[in-house]
Amino acid sequence: MLITEVNKMRFKEFIRLFGNVIENCPLVAAAVWSDLPVRNLESLQTSIEKFVDQLSSAGKVGMLRCLPDLAGRLAAAGQMSDDSKLEQKAAGLDDLTPSEKSQINSLNKRYKDKFGFPFVICARENKKDAILKGLAQRLNNEKDQEIRIGVSEVKKICWLRLTRIVSQRSSL
Amino acid sequence: MLITEVNKMRFKEFIRLFGNVIENCPLVAAAVWSDLPVRNLESLQTSIEKFVDQLSSAGKVGMLRCLPDLAGRLAAAGQMSDDSKLEQKAAGLDDLTPSEKSQINSLNKRYKDKFGFPFVICARENKKDAILKGLAQRLNNEKDQEIRIGVSEVKKICWLRLTRIVSQRSSL
Known part of the structure; x- marks a missing residue:
């Protein structure tokens, strides 16, 4: 799959594929979908990490x-x-x-x-x-x-x- | 159910019951479980609202x-x-x-x-x-x-x- 294909994904398809990259937390994928289009997969990972880092301590736990x-x-x-x-x-x-x-x-x-x-x-x-x-x-x-x-x-x-x-x- | 019963709940039971109060976002219930024991159901709602308010704009969306x-x-x-x-x-x-x-x-x-x-x-x-x-x-x-x-x-x-x-x- 090319990153250009990921970038074109509708929300539901994106969540279906990537909703569990953080286990049982589709909210994370739902939040970073807004960051599409991304340059490459590393950029998508960076978006996810940024979201996770911004969670409160209770959110991380x-x-x-x-x-x-x-x-x-x-x-x-x-x-x-x-x-x-x-x-x-x-x-x-x-x-x-x-x-x-x-x-x-x-x-x-x-x-x-x-x-x-x-x-x-x-x-x-x-x-x-x-x-x-x-x-x-x-x-x-x-x-x-x-x-x-x-x-x-x-x-x-x-x-x-x-x-x-x-x-x-x-x-x- | 009394709030004292909620307060005694183990994590899995709490998530099973309250995991969907914010639809498809069990992360929220998972985060506020740390706030138990609470005084009453209003306090639990306050914890949830606080967590939601702290989300980034992308998180809210x-x-x-x-x-x-x-x-x-x-x-x-x-x-x-x-x-x-x-x-x-x-x-x-x-x-x-x-x-x-x-x-x-x-x-x-x-x-x-x-x-x-x-x-x-x-x-x-x-x-x-x-x-x-x-x-x-x-x-x-x-x-x-x-x-x-x-x-x-x-x-x-x-x-x-x-x-x-x-x-x-x-x-x-």
């Missing part, structure tokens, strides 16, 4: 809460979006030993209890060992720091989704 | 675009959320003559073409004649004015939905 959490992902793979499933598989999270699963579930629960939002990591970029290590390390952070890290992971996930959507559709 | 438009509502009643269907029925919009329908569709199209977002009106409070009149009048407004009016109508819709949800569930 709300956005993080709208993502499926790691434990939920492991327990109920069937309920995840197609995007999440692919990302999980790429990270090796669909193939954990029972001991790895229970370790992740326990760390993940501690994370949620401490911060009040799920642990977010761009799973395609982080194989399972890195995720386990990341969970253990990030548990020691302060809340503000974790909001910042979570938001930056959401942006990475968004970029991977944008590029995947555009590359998979060679033409409209 | 995005939120308006996430609402089903009047013409879409008339054409495809089956695809609307239960909340929207009830509101529509209350406004007498499920019982229009062909001539009323075509008048609304034509005004509504002009509205969307002019402003780039759908005409939003709190349908429960406005019977069909008021809606037709409102559409014709508001078409003359400036864009900024219509963003303000649309946002304030979204807040009214939200309040009606909040009170309906809470009153319909006498107990959890």
Whole structure:
């Protein structure tokens, strides 16, 4: 798909394709549709990041809460979006030993209890060992720091989704 | 349902019940969940309004675009959320003559073409004649004015939905 095709998209088509680049937050895609036409996909990503950065702290935390959490992902793979499933598989999270699963579930629960939002990591970029290590390390952070890290992971996930959507559709 | 019950709600339950008070924008409910416990339902509404007011102009327009438009509502009643269907029925919009329908569709199209977002009106409070009149009048407004009016109508819709949800569930 060419950026010129994205630029011509009507609102509904744009939301259908890009509404979930920030999981369960079609409001973000709905807001940046106003920025069309854009020069390239990077510009679209920049618009999205700008919108996300402008959210209040409660808005950022709300956005993080709208993502499926790691434990939920492991327990109920069937309920995840197609995007999440692919990302999980790429990270090796669909193939954990029972001991790895229970370790992740326990760390993940501690994370949620401490911060009040799920642990977010761009799973395609982080194989399972890195995720386990990341969970253990990030548990020691302060809340503000974790909001910042979570938001930056959401942006990475968004970029991977944008590029995947555009590359998979060679033409409209 | 008592406010004390709302205050005890876990995130998922809260989103399941209140995720659509701003249509298709669960991010808003996800953000205000942090404000629990609240004193009463009015306080919850205040939190939601504060979040909405803090959105950038693009965010507000995005939120308006996430609402089903009047013409879409008339054409495809089956695809609307239960909340929207009830509101529509209350406004007498499920019982229009062909001539009323075509008048609304034509005004509504002009509205969307002019402003780039759908005409939003709190349908429960406005019977069909008021809606037709409102559409014709508001078409003359400036864009900024219509963003303000649309946002304030979204807040009214939200309040009606909040009170309906809470009153319909006498107990959890």
